[in-house]
Amino acid sequence: MTQQTLESSMDPMSSLRPVRIEARDVTVHYGAKQALFGISIEIPDRAVTSFIGPSGCGKSTFLRCINRMNDTIEGAKVGGVIKLDGEDIYDSALDVVELRARIGMVFQKPNPFPKSIYDNVAYGPRIHGLASSKADLDEIVVSSLRKAGLFEEVKDRLAEPGTGLSGGQQQRLCIARAIAVGPEVILMDEPCSALDPIATAVIEELIDELRENYTIVIVTHSMQQAARVSQKTAFFHLGNLIEEGPTEQIFTNPVNKQTQDYIMGRIG
Ligand SMILES: Nc1ncnc2c1ncn2[C@@H]1O[C@H](COP(=O)(O)OP(=O)(O)OP(=O)(O)O)[C@@H](O)[C@H]1O
Numbered sequence: 001m002t003q004q005t006l007e008s009s010m011d012p013m014s015s016l017r018p019v020r021i022e023a024r025d026v027t028v029h030y031g032a033k034q035a036l037f038g039i040s041i042e043i044p045d046r047a048v049t050s051f052i053g054p055s056g057c058g059k060s061t062f063l064r065c066i067n068r069m070n071d072t073i074e075g076a077k078v079g080g081v082i083k084l085d086g087e088d089i090y091d092s093a094l095d096v097v098e099l100r101a102r103i104g105m106v107f108q109k110p111n112p113f114p115k116s117i118y119d120n121v122a123y124g125p126r127i128h129g130l131a132s133s134k135a136d137l138d139e140i141v142v143s144s145l146r147k148a149g150l151f152e153e154v155k156d157r158l159a160e161p162g163t164g165l166s167g168g169q170q171q172r173l174c175i176a177r178a179i180a181v182g183p184e185v186i187l188m189d190e191p192c193s194a195l196d197p198i199a200t201a202v203i204e205e206l207i208d209e210l211r212e213n214y215t216i217v218i219v220t221h222s223m224q225q226a227a228r229v230s231q232k233t234a235f236f237h238l239g240n241l242i243e244e245g246p247t248e249q250i251f252t253n254p255v256n257k258q259t260q261d262y263i264m265g266r267i268g
Pocket residue numbers: 030035053054055056057058059060061062073221
C-alpha cells in the first residue's frame with residue numbers, strides 16, 4: 001500500500017469526490033448589518049453537502065452566494081472568493097445568467113410558473129437555445145422529468161398547468177426545470193419544508209439519486225434530513241461556519257461545543 005492510499009483509507013473524507021466549489025473568507029452585509037463572517041468551505045463534486053444551524057444563522061445567505069442570487073437583493077454586498085472548478089464566479093466578465101444555468105436553485109416553496117408542465121421544463125432550454133428542433137426540446141423535457149422522478153406521474157397531462165400538481169410533484173417539477181438547462185450544481189433551500197412526510201421522503205430519495213450526476217448543496221432545518229441525505233455537513237451559527245466535515249462525524253462526534261449543543265437540541 002502506498003503512503004497515499006494508506007492516508008486515503010484512514011481519512012473519512014476520502015470517500016468524497018474532488019472539490020467542485022471552493023469558498024474563501026466569504027462575507028455578506030445587508031446594508032450595515034453583517035450576516036456572514038469569513039466563511040471558507042470546500043464543496044465536493046457529486047455528493048450532497050448540507051448546511052444546518054439555527055434560524056437566522058446565515059445558511060440561506062451563504063447558499064445564495066454560490067450562484068450569485070444575493071446580487072438580486074438590494075443592499076446585499078458579498079466579499080471574499082467563491083470558485084467553481086477554479087474559476088472565480090464573482091469575476092466581472094462572467095455571465096451571471098449562464099452561471100445560474102450551471103448552478104441551478106430549488107426554493108423552499110415550490111414555485112412553478114403559471115404555465116403547462118411541459119412549458120415549465122421547456123422554459124430554460126428555450127431561453128438558452130439548447131434545443132434545435134421540437135423533437136430535441138421534447139427529448140429534453142422528457143429526460144428532465146424522468147431524472148426528477150416525475151415523468152410517469154405526468155406523462156399523460158403535460159399540457160396541464162404545473163400549478164395543478166400536488167406540492168411534492170410541484171417541487172419535483174421545479175427540480176426538472178433546474179435540470180433541463182444542464183446544471184452541474186443544484187442548490188436547494190429547504191426543499192421539503194412545505195411538504196408532508198411522504199412527499200419529503202420522495203424528494204430525499206430523489207436527492208440521493210441525483211448525487212450520482214450532480215453536486216448538491218441543501219439547506220435544511222432538519223438534522224434528520226441532513227443525516228439521511230448528505231455526505232458532508234456544515235454547521236453555521238450567528239453568521240459563522242462553526243464546523244464542517246463528513247456528515248457521520250458531525251452527527252456522532254462533533255469537535256465543537258456549539259455543534260454538540262445544536263445536535264443535542266440545546267440550541268436553535
Ligand atoms: N434580504 C435581507 N435583507 C436584510 N437582512 C437579511 C436579508 N436576508 C437575510 N437577512 C438577515 O441575515 C441573517 C441571516 O439570514 P438567513 O436567511 O441567511 O439565515 P438562515 O440560517 O437561512 O435562516 P432560516 O433558517 O430562518 O431560513 C439574518 O439575521 C437575517 O435577518
